[in-house]
Amino acid sequence: MFDNRLFRPGGPVKPEEKDWPSFRGAINEAMREEMRRDPLVFQMGEDIALASPFGVTTGLAKEFGRERIRDAPCAEVAVVGAAVGAAMGGMRPIVEFQFGDFMSVAIDQLTHQAAMLRYLTGGQVSVPLVIRLPCGGGQGAGSQHSQSLYSWFAHVPGIKVLLPSTSMDAKAMMKAAIRDNNPVLFFEHKQLYRTRWPVPAEFRDADHVAEFGKAAVRREGVDITVVATLTMVHHALAAAEALAAEGVSVEVIDPRTLVPFDVDTLVASVRKTGRLLVVDEAYLNFGIQAEVIATVAERAFEALKAAPRRLGNPNVPVPFAPCLQDEVLPGRARIEAAIRQMMSR
Amino acid sequence: MRAMLLIRAVEKAWGDAYLTEEISGIPPSLSTGQEAIAAGACAALGDGDFVFTTHRGQAAQVARGLDPKRILAELYCRRTGYNKGKSYHVTDMTRGVVGMGGIVPAQVPIAGGMALAQKMRGTDRVSLAFFGDGASNEGAVHEAAALAAMWTLPLILLCENNRYCITQRDTDALKGPSIAARAAGYGLPGVVVDGTDPLAVQAAVAEAVARARAGGGATFIEAQCERLTGHLIHDTQPYRSREELESAWKHCPIFLFGERLERERILSADERARMNREIEAEVAGAVAHARTQPYPAIHEAYEDLWA
Ligand SMILES: Cc1ncc(C[n+]2csc(CCOP(=O)(O)OP(=O)(O)O)c2C)c(N)n1
Numbered sequence: 108m109f110d111n112r113l114f115r116p117g118g119p120v121k122p123e124e125k126d127w128p129s130f131r132g133a134i135n136e137a138m139r140e141e142m143r144r145d146p147l148v149f150q151m152g153e154d155i156a157l158a159s160p161f162g163v164t165t166g167l168a169k170e171f172g173r174e175r176i177r178d179a180p181c182a183e184v185a186v187v188g189a190a191v192g193a194a195m196g197g198m199r200p201i202v203e204f205q206f207g208d209f210m211s212v213a214i215d216q217l218t219h220q221a222a223m224l225r226y227l228t229g230g231q232v233s234v235p236l237v238i239r240l241p242c243g244g245g246q247g248a249g250s251q252h253s254q255s256l257y258s259w260f261a262h263v264p265g266i267k268v269l270l271p272s273t274s275m276d277a278k279a280m281m282k283a284a285i286r287d288n289n290p291v292l293f294f295e296h297k298q299l300y301r302t303r304w305p306v307p308a309e310f311r312d313a314d315h316v317a318e319f320g321k322a323a324v325r326r327e328g329v330d331i332t333v334v335a336t337l338t339m340v341h342h343a344l345a346a347a348e349a350l351a352a353e354g355v356s357v358e359v360i361d362p363r364t365l366v367p368f369d370v371d372t373l374v375a376s377v378r379k380t381g382r383l384l385v386v387d388e389a390y391l392n393f394g395i396q397a398e399v400i401a402t403v404a405e406r407a408f409e410a411l412k413a414a415p416r417r418l419g420n421p422n423v424p425v426p427f428a429p430c431l432q433d434e435v436l437p438g439r440a441r442i443e444a445a446i447r448q449m450m451s452r
Numbered sequence: 453m454r455a456m457l458l459i460r461a462v463e464k465a466w467g468d469a470y471l472t473e474e475i476s477g478i479p480p481s482l483s484t485g486q487e488a489i490a491a492g493a494c495a496a497l498g499d500g501d502f503v504f505t506t507h508r509g510q511a512a513q514v515a516r517g518l519d520p521k522r523i524l525a526e527l528y529c530r531r532t533g534y535n536k537g538k539s540y541h542v543t544d545m546t547r548g549v550v551g552m553g554g555i556v557p558a559q560v561p562i563a564g565g566m567a568l569a570q571k572m573r574g575t576d577r578v579s580l581a582f583f584g585d586g587a588s589n590e591g592a593v594h595e596a597a598a599l600a601a602m603w604t605l606p607l608i609l610l611c612e613n614n615r616y617c618i619t620q621r622d623t624d625a626l627k628g629p630s631i632a633a634r635a636a637g638y639g640l641p642g643v644v645v646d647g648t649d650p651l652a653v654q655a656a657v658a659e660a661v662a663r664a665r666a667g668g669g670a671t672f673i674e675a676q677c678e679r680l681t682g683h684l685i686h687d688t689q690p691y692r693s694r695e696e697l698e699s700a701w702k703h704c705p706i707f708l709f710g711e712r713l714e715r716e717r718i719l720s721a722d723e724r725a726r727m728n729r730e731i732e733a734e735v736a737g738a739v740a741h742a743r744t745q746p747y748p749a750i751h752e753a754y755e756d757l758w759a
Pocket residue numbers: 153181183205209212506507508553554555556557583584585586587588614616617618679683
C-alpha cells in the first residue's frame with residue numbers, strides 16, 4: 108500500500124490519487140459529520156474561522172457559523188480551560204492548537220484539570236473534549252514548532268492519546284474522539300496533511316467510528332517487529348519494502364492509540380519475530396520508545412532473540428537549519444540500517 | 453530614517469530569498485509598517501540595555517545595530533549566522549538582543565527576569581520586551597506586568613499593536629479602550645503612542661527608560677501601527693478588504709517620516725533615495741555574503757545544549 112507519497116511533499120498528485128481523500132480532508136470531514144449529527148459539538152481556536160495555518164477547519168465556519176466555529180484570542184490557558192468547563196457543562200468542544208507544541212502553555216488545564224476532574228469528583232463530572240495538536244518535524248519550522256510531545260501526555264492518567272497515520276484512521280479516530288466522554292488528544296503530523304490514501308468503503312459511512320486500543324498490523328513479517336507511529340509508519344513500510352528484496356521479512360505495527368495501548372498485538376508480534384525496533388520522532392529520553400520496549404521486556408522477554416532497539420530524536424531540540432533538522436529526525440534510511448544491524452547478529 | 457530603510461531592505465531580502473525558494477522552512481514574518489517602533493525604541497536605549505524580540509524580530513535586531521551579514525547568514529541557515537543555524541530568532545548577547553518568539557509571548561516574563569537581575573546586581577540597565585496586540589491577551593503578559601509592578605522592575609513592556617493577530621482584528625479580541633489602558637490595573641503607567649512616528653516612540657521609551665533607571669519601575673507602552681504585509685509572507689490577507697489595505701498603507705512609517713523630513717528640510721527626496729541606494733547595496737552585499745557561508749556541520753546538531 109505504500110509508495111513515495113510521503114517523500115514528495117507538495118509534489119503533484121498522481122491521477123489515481125485524485126479520488127483518495129487527503130489526510131487533512133479526512134479530519135475536516137469527520138468534524139463536519141459530527142457537527143451535523145450533534146449540535147453540542149463546537150470548536151475553538153486561533154484563526155479557525157478565517158484561515159487556520161494548516162487549513163483543517165476550512166469551510167466549517169461557513170456551514171456552522173461563527174458561534175460554533177469560534178475564533179479564540181491568543182490565550183491558550185483560557186481556551187483550554189473554557190473547553191474543560193464547557194465540557195463539564197454538557198457541550199462537546201474541539202480545540203485546535205496552531206502547533207501542538209503550544210500545548211505547553213496550557214498544560215495545567217489539561218493534565219491537572221481536564222484529566223483529573225472526573226476522578227477527583229468521584230465520577231460526578233465528565234470532560235468530553237478533543238484537542239487537535241499538529242506535530243512533528245520536517246518543515247524547517249524550528250525547535251518550538253516541530254516536536255512530537257505525546258509522551259508527555261500519555262504519561263499522566265486520564266487522557267486518551269491518538270496518533271492517526273492514514274486518512275481512514277484520521278477520520279474514524281476523529282469521529283470516535285468527538286463521541287468519547289473523556290479528554291482526547293488528537294496528534295496530526297504536519298507532513299501527513301497533504302498526503303492522500305486509498306480508503307475502504309466504510310470511509311464514506313457516517314456511522315463508522317474507530318475503536319481505540321486496536322493496533323494495526325500494517326505489514327506482516329516474521330523476522331522483526333517494527334513499531335512506528337504517524338509518518339514513521341510510512342518510513343518503516345518503505346524500509347520493509349526495501350529489505351524484503353534482501354530477504355528480510357519485516358512486520359510493521361502502528362499502535363494508532365498510545366492511551367489506550369494495544370499490548371496484545373505488540374506481544375503477539377514479538378513472540379512471532381523475536382526482534383523489536385521502535386521508531387518515533389519523539390525525544391528518546393523516557394519516551395514512547397522506552398515504554399514499548401519495557402512492555403515487551405515484561406511480557407515477552409523470553410521471546411527476544413536480540414536486544415530491542417529504539418530510534419528517535421537523540422535529545423536535542425529540532426534545529427532550524429534543514430541539514431541539522433534532518434540529522435535529528437529518524438527516517439527510512441536509519442530504520443533500514445538498524446534492521447540490517449539487528450538481523451546480522 | 454536609515455534604520456527604518458535598513459530594516460525594510462533586510463526584510464525584503466529575506467522575503468525574496470523565500471519567494472525564490474532559495475530558503476525554505478517557516479515563511480518569513482516581516483515587520484513592514486512597524487519599522488518606526490523598533491527604530492524609535494532602540495534609539496532610546498543605551499549600550500548594555502536588553503531587548504527581547506518577537507517572532508517579528510528582525511526590525512529590532514537591525515535597529516539595535518546587529519550586522520545584516522550575520523542576520524542574513526542565520527536566515528540562510530548558515531553556521532556563521534548569529535545562532536549558528538539553530539534558530540532564526542536572532543540573538544546577540546553582546547548587543548543585548550535576545551531573540552525569542554516561537555512561543556507567544558514567552559519573552560515578556562523573561563525580560564522581567566532580566567530586569568530583576570539588573571536590579572539585584574545594582575546596574576542601571578533596563579530590559580525591554582516587545583510583544584504584539586494578540587500576545588497581550590496571553591496570561592504570561594499579565595503575570596509579568598503584575599510581577600514587575602510588585603517588584604518595581606526596570607522593565608518596559610512595549611506592545612506593538614499592528615491591528616492584527618494573524619487573521620484576527622485587534623478590536624475583535626480587545627474590548628477595553630486600549631491595551632495600554634490595562635496598565636492601570638497593574639498599577640503601572642500606561643502610554644499609547646503613534647507607532648508610525650519614530651520620534652514619538654523614541655520619546656515615550658526614553659521617558660520609560662529614565663523612570664526605570666531612576667528606580668521608578670516598569671512602564672507599559674502601546675505603539676499603534678498597521679501591519680502592512682501578511683502575518684507570514686505567503687499570507688495574502690484575503691480577510692482584509694482592499695480599501696482597508698489601501699488606507700493602511702497611508703500609515704507606512706517610512707513614507708510618513710520621509711515626507712516629514714522633506715517638509716522640515718532635513719532630508720530631501722534625493723538624499724533619501726541616495727541613502728536607500730547605499731542601503732540596498734549594503735544589503736545586497738550581505739545577501740552575497742550569506743550565500744557563500746558554510747552550512748553547519750552535522751555534529752553541530754548536538755552542540756550547545758548544555759552550558
Ligand atoms: C503560545 C502561542 N500561541 C500561538 C502561537 C501562534 N502565533 C504565532 S504568531 C501569532 C500572532 C500573534 O499576534 P500578535 O501578538 O499581534 O503579533 P503579530 O504577529 O501581529 O506581530 C500567533 C497566534 C504561538 N506561536 N504561541
